[in-house]
Amino acid sequence: EDGNVSYWVEYFRSHVNAAAKYVIPPDNADLVEITKPGISDYGTFDFIVVGSGPAGSVIANRLTEIADWKVLLLEAGGSDADFNLLLSTYLPAAVSNISWGYNTTTQKNACLGMNNQQCAQHAGKIFGGGSTINNGFYYRAHESDFERWVNVYGNEGWSFEEVLPYFKKFENVHYEPIDEGYHGFDGPLTIGFDVATPILTQTLLDAYGEKGYSHADSNGPAITGYSRVPLTYISNERVSASTAFLKPVWNRSNLKISLNSFVTRVLFSDKSRTATGVEFIKNGIKHVAKARKEVILSAGPFNSAQILLLSGVGPQDHLESLDIPVIADLPVGQNFQDHAILYGLSLRHVFNNIFLFHSFDNLFFQYADKYVDNSSGDSATDIQYAVSIFHPKSRGSIKLKSSNPIDKPLIDPNLLGEAEDREFLATAVEWVISLNETNAWKSIDAQVYMNEVPECKGQVLSREWILCTQAYWTGPGNHGTSANSMGKNPAASVVDPRLLVHGFGNLRVADSSIIPEAPVGHMQATAYMIGERAADFIKETHGRL
Numbered sequence: 001e002d003g004n005v006s007y008w009v010e011y012f013r014s015h016v017n018a019a020a021k022y023v024i025p026p027d028n029a030d031l032v033e034i035t036k037p038g039i040s041d042y043g044t045f046d047f048i049v050v051g052s053g054p055a056g057s058v059i060a061n062r063l064t065e066i067a068d069w070k071v072l073l074l075e076a077g078g079s080d081a082d083f084n085l086l087l088s089t090y091l092p093a094a095v096s097n098i099s100w101g102y103n104t105t106t107q108k109n110a111c112l113g114m115n116n117q118q119c120a121q122h123a124g125k126i127f128g129g130g131s132t133i134n135n136g137f138y139y140r141a142h143e144s145d146f147e148r149w150v151n152v153y154g155n156e157g158w159s160f161e162e163v164l165p166y167f168k169k170f171e172n173v174h175y176e177p178i179d180e181g182y183h184g185f186d187g188p189l190t191i192g193f194d195v196a197t198p199i200l201t202q203t204l205l206d207a208y209g210e211k212g213y214s215h216a217d218s219n220g221p222a223i224t225g226y227s228r229v230p231l232t233y234i235s236n237e238r239v240s241a242s243t244a245f246l247k248p249v250w251n252r253s254n255l256k257i258s259l260n261s262f263v264t265r266v267l268f269s270d271k272s273r274t275a276t277g278v279e280f281i282k283n284g285i286k287h288v289a290k291a292r293k294e295v296i297l298s299a300g301p302f303n304s305a306q307i308l309l310l311s312g313v314g315p316q317d318h319l320e321s322l323d324i325p326v327i328a329d330l331p332v333g334q335n336f337q338d339h340a341i342l343y344g345l346s347l348r349h350v351f352n353n354i355f356l357f358h359s360f361d362n363l364f365f366q367y368a369d370k371y372v373d374n375s376s377g378d379s380a381t382d383i384q385y386a387v388s389i390f391h392p393k394s395r396g397s398i399k400l401k402s403s404n405p406i407d408k409p410l411i412d413p414n415l416l417g418e419a420e421d422r423e424f425l426a427t428a429v430e431w432v433i434s435l436n437e438t439n440a441w442k443s444i445d446a447q448v449y450m451n452e453v454p455e456c457k458g459q460v461l462s463r464e465w466i467l468c469t470q471a472y473w474t475g476p477g478n479h480g481t482s483a484n485s486m487g488k489n490p491a492a493s494v495v496d497p498r499l500l501v502h503g504f505g506n507l508r509v510a511d512s513s514i515i516p517e518a519p520v521g522h523m524q525a526t527a528y529m530i531g532e533r534a535a536d537f538i539k540e541t542h543g544r545l
């Protein structure tokens with residue numbers, strides 16, 4: 001109804017305005033400020049789960065199915081709100097206090113168009129983690145990715161046949177997929193297509209058809225082709241880890257959820273490799289919570305590594321350089337990856353408004369105006385192409401700046417670090433530009449342009465020019481993986497195939513950071529599956545599966 005739309009329009013606008021004024025804090029001072037001295041005892045639990053993102057939420061839900069297990073879920077962020085129910089709000093959400101406000105370190109081969117060659121590296125700091133602020137795209141890693149987890153990294157138990165039942169367990173697919181056997185239909189996480197059909201959809205499909213591609217199920221066996229985007233969403237509302245997995249079990253007496261609780265380290269029994277609990281700061285007070293059985297870190301792509309490093313688990317030389325006593329020498333942070341995404345391609349049309357969507361048009365374009373390059377001099381509006389490398393060869397790192405949790409971690413995705421990635425991206429750019437030759441594009445007078453930068457000379461759209469220009473327009477995909485990669489070999493990985501930190505009997509990492517190498521797809525689907533898998537490992541370990 002009209003009244004309703006104007007409410008949401010105003011609501012959205014107020015967040016956009018707030019984002020424009022928001023100053024990203026340089027550190028975690030607000031989280032670590034102590035106003036009351038001393039250490040408070042928060043009690044003893046069977047399990048402590050750190051982080052309420054897709055992985056942590058599933059784990060807390062599944063473990064509390066066992067009535068005599070007491071579980072504490074600690075989340076540094078606060079509660080979610082109406083605004084988070086809107087999809088496509090990630091830009092204003094990311095530039096606000098519900099995101100961690102991280103940047104990359106200075107990049108050499110990407111982010112060149114950004115101040116100090118540093119890009120924003122977003123991550124949700126809120127109930128539900130990344131799933132509360134992300135775009136809601138639902139794409140699983142491909143079965144060939146899981147075969148590599150087993151065959152290249154020695155992770156027995158993670159073949160596609162073994163993980164598929166775990167995806168299906170939580171999925172509730174609300175559309176007719178091409179192959180039903182690949183999907184679940186009665187889990188808590190609803191997945192559907194947007195009810196509105198943007199006016200360009202048919203033209204896009206025609207263009208891809210002319211290039212030889214056909215309709216594919218992006219979560220099915222054969223994913224090469226085109227498809228509309230499956231979204232974690234129902235009745236125009238976002239479905240997140242917190243709405244699907246935590247709010248429905250909120251009243252379980254054996255589940256304690258503590259928000260605004262920033263975990264600063266894992267505690268170990270003297271000199272042994274047994275985790276006894278965690279230390280965290282909440283409302284200006286330092287607390288200790290104890291775990292009888294296990295501590296599970298699900299603090300996401302960057303922060304599970306940060307917590308391990310602060311706790312003395314990580315590369316010996318790095319920890320010693322910061323005077324952190326070493327509990328275990330493991331390659332924490334060393335294999336970090338992210339999908340590189342190029343944002344510099346725009347689809348333009350000579351007639352005004354042709355690319356506008358049916359609803360919320362003014363709203364979105366008022367916001368987009370600040371970011372969209374209309375320098376072509378006409379009144380055209382642009383649609384942006386995002387071109388991503390799903391299997392980058394480049395690996396970066398996550399390190400600490402100091403031993404003090406006030407400091408944000410140093411995140412280096414090393415985007416396009418390897419020549420092979422740079423060449424691969426340039427080839428993808430050439431492919432997108434070749435769409436200009438399709439009849440579909442020509443029929444609506446649309447053209448893909450690559451936004452120019454003064455630093456790159458030479459003939460526009462030559463291979464050399466693309467290689468130069470793409471470095472200015474490429475940034476992280478917000479799909480961080482592998483900082484605590486899973487593998488058999490402790491010299492090259494952090495957790496074993498059952499997600500136990502190598503050498504530790506009761507400390508696990510279970511989130512997107514254990515993925516051994518960046519896979520196809522977007523990352524939330526695989527993070528939910530990791531949560532399901534971890535919960536069963538834990539139940540099995542303690543004889544309750």
Ligand SMILES: Cc1cc2nc3c(=O)[nH]c(=O)nc-3n(C[C@H](O)[C@H](O)[C@H](O)COP(=O)(O)OP(=O)(O)OC[C@H]3O[C@@H](n4cnc5c(N)ncnc54)[C@H](O)[C@@H]3O)c2cc1C
Binds near residue numbers: 055056138303
């Ligand atoms: C802006 C953005 C857009 C994205 N778009 C998509 C998309 O469309 N589709 C998709 O599949 N993926 C997308 N992603 C990625 C996806 O959301 C993440 O890969 C996914 O959320 C990772 O899940 P996780 O459980 O590993 O960690 P997270 O979701 O990051 O959850 C970790 C949680 O731990 C909490 N935490 C961290 N440190 C501490 C601490 N010290 N103490 C207590 N709590 C802590 C965090 O606040 C957070 O709530 C996007 C990500 C972002 C940031």
